[in-house]
Amino acid sequence: MAGRNVCPLQLQAVEWVQRPRRPIRFMASMRPTRKTDLAPFFEPRNVAVIGSLAEVVGLGQVAIRNMLQFGYSGGIYPVNPSYSEVLGLKVYPSIDEVAEAVDVAIVITPPATVPGIVEQCAHKGVRAAVVVTENFAEAGNDGAELQQRLVDVGRRTGIRVMGPNTVGLVNTANGFTTVPYFIAYERIRSGGVAYCSQSGFVGPAAQPLEDRAYPVSKMCDVGNKCDVNEVDLLDYLATDLETKVVAMHLEDVKDGRAFMEAARKLVAHKPLLIFKAGRSEDGARASASHTGSLAGNELIFDAALRQVGAIRVNSWQEYWDLPRLFATQPLPGGNRVAIITLTGGAGVVAVDVAIDAGLALSVFSGTTAERLGKLSSRLVRNPVDLGPILSVSEDPFSVHEEAIAMVLDDASVDCAVIAIYAGFEGMFPPILEMFGRLKRHVTKPVAVWVYGMKLSVMEEMSRQLEAQGQATYLDLETAVKALGAAAYYSGLRSALESS
Numbered sequence: 001m002a003g004r005n006v007c008p009l010q011l012q013a014v015e016w017v018q019r020p021r022r023p024i025r026f027m028a029s030m031r032p033t034r035k036t037d038l039a040p041f042f043e044p045r046n047v048a049v050i051g052s053l054a055e056v057v058g059l060g061q062v063a064i065r066n067m068l069q070f071g072y073s074g075g076i077y078p079v080n081p082s083y084s085e086v087l088g089l090k091v092y093p094s095i096d097e098v099a100e101a102v103d104v105a106i107v108i109t110p111p112a113t114v115p116g117i118v119e120q121c122a123h124k125g126v127r128a129a130v131v132v133t134e135n136f137a138e139a140g141n142d143g144a145e146l147q148q149r150l151v152d153v154g155r156r157t158g159i160r161v162m163g164p165n166t167v168g169l170v171n172t173a174n175g176f177t178t179v180p181y182f183i184a185y186e187r188i189r190s191g192g193v194a195y196c197s198q199s200g201f202v203g204p205a206a207q208p209l210e211d212r213a214y215p216v217s218k219m220c221d222v223g224n225k226c227d228v229n230e231v232d233l234l235d236y237l238a239t240d241l242e243t244k245v246v247a248m249h250l251e252d253v254k255d256g257r258a259f260m261e262a263a264r265k266l267v268a269h270k271p272l273l274i275f276k277a278g279r280s281e282d283g284a285r286a287s288a289s290h291t292g293s294l295a296g297n298e299l300i301f302d303a304a305l306r307q308v309g310a311i312r313v314n315s316w317q318e319y320w321d322l323p324r325l326f327a328t329q330p331l332p333g334g335n336r337v338a339i340i341t342l343t344g345g346a347g348v349v350a351v352d353v354a355i356d357a358g359l360a361l362s363v364f365s366g367t368t369a370e371r372l373g374k375l376s377s378r379l380v381r382n383p384v385d386l387g388p389i390l391s392v393s394e395d396p397f398s399v400h401e402e403a404i405a406m407v408l409d410d411a412s413v414d415c416a417v418i419a420i421y422a423g424f425e426g427m428f429p430p431i432l433e434m435f436g437r438l439k440r441h442v443t444k445p446v447a448v449w450v451y452g453m454k455l456s457v458m459e460e461m462s463r464q465l466e467a468q469g470q471a472t473y474l475d476l477e478t479a480v481k482a483l484g485a486a487a488y489y490s491g492l493r494s495a496l497e498s499s
Helices: 008-018 059-070 109-123 143-158 230-238 255-268 280-292 298-308 316-328 344-356 366-375 389-392 396-409 423-441 453-468 478-499
Strands: 047-050 075-079 104-108 129-131 160-162 168-170 190-197 215-221 245-250 272-276 311-313 335-343 416-420 446-451 471-473
Touching: 047 109, 059 104, 059 160, 059 416, 075 446, 104 255, 104 311, 109 129, 109 143, 168 311, 190 316, 215 471, 230 245, 230 255, 245 316, 245 389, 255 272, 255 298, 272 298, 272 316, 298 311, 316 335, 316 366, 316 471, 316 478, 335 344, 335 396, 335 478, 366 396, 389 396, 396 423, 416 478, 423 453, 446 453, 446 478, 453 471, 471 478
Parallel strands: 047 075, 047 104, 104 129, 129 160, 190 215, 190 245, 245 272, 272 311, 335 416, 416 446, 446 471
Antiparallel strands: 168 215
């Protein structure tokens, strides 16, 4: 166990697993104690872009275009001795020639030049550097030695370094981004989810953020984590006012003890969802070749997450979609779920997933059953299959809304899954109006499952519901699992507040 190839988290978590079981305690006033401040990365007043400014293929120029496209209003200072102007901005031959104070530098130059350039930035007073350049520790011994030189620069000068081998970050609150690759849309929906990763695959140039309407507060790829790592992000996001929930994709953990401490403090205030890649032996080897990291024992990792109250998600889809509910809906008061579908078969599927997700089927009160029974004798039990009655109703939308309101008013219902059929766009107005009215008086979390016969129509229905603040899913199982995760976290928070 003490071999050099063991993940640090594994060693620290073993201590927790072997200790006597005690309830986890948090104080509402707890805040991160590490001296970590990532504001220069996410909230810079001025940024320097050091790298190629060539038209189309110059990553430096693309990074600048993306900032302008997303509406960043701070100062942008391109640095390259071969240019005098780019995109209407003055270009400086070196960082020393920039008169204004620079908070963060985006470095996209050949690997061998990076340590020297970052050191120049530090001497200039730049507080942070995002190193996009690849071919460091992930590329073998020579790259690892070069990365160590970069680490030494940071330790000697105090400049914080994100990367190398990263696309950096996005902040939807101020339009700032360091992404140096073409982005095919002009905006990202601002919301409450911070998506963090060790991969540029989690980023606007690789994900359909506009089409899926993900509610994003921050995005960050820490790359090889030579300095800034997952612990720094947890500390920063714990007090970030725009972030309601943190979703983190990890391949390894650099400092197990610090990670558990930071995660525990964040979870006291907002949920933390973890997607751990590299679970198999082959996956762990792929992780090493990707970021130069080592993955730890999966059972130990699970135990560590349980100790700190983090929620482990099991798929790429869950990583992206489960946080939607936390960002848009209140926490449930318990784990009792109502399932309202338009087909009996979907109801059966939802029940199985709900039980697996830690939910319990609500048992309607006699009053609710009586009210539903006046609509149809087939509606008195949970799941509620509205399909047969809606198909013969003269006013199906009114009946649909009435049944949903009855179920959500029941005191035995803590949360609900509601199925919506998106057959054609003509159905959008009454459905959107219905949810608009329901939202005005419903205080329970609802996960909406949209299905239909054309993906484009389903996606558009989903986008419009999301714009109203509904947590909307194109997959029934994921919708139910999101409620299960919310119920788990709600129970954890209640236990912490009462302890």
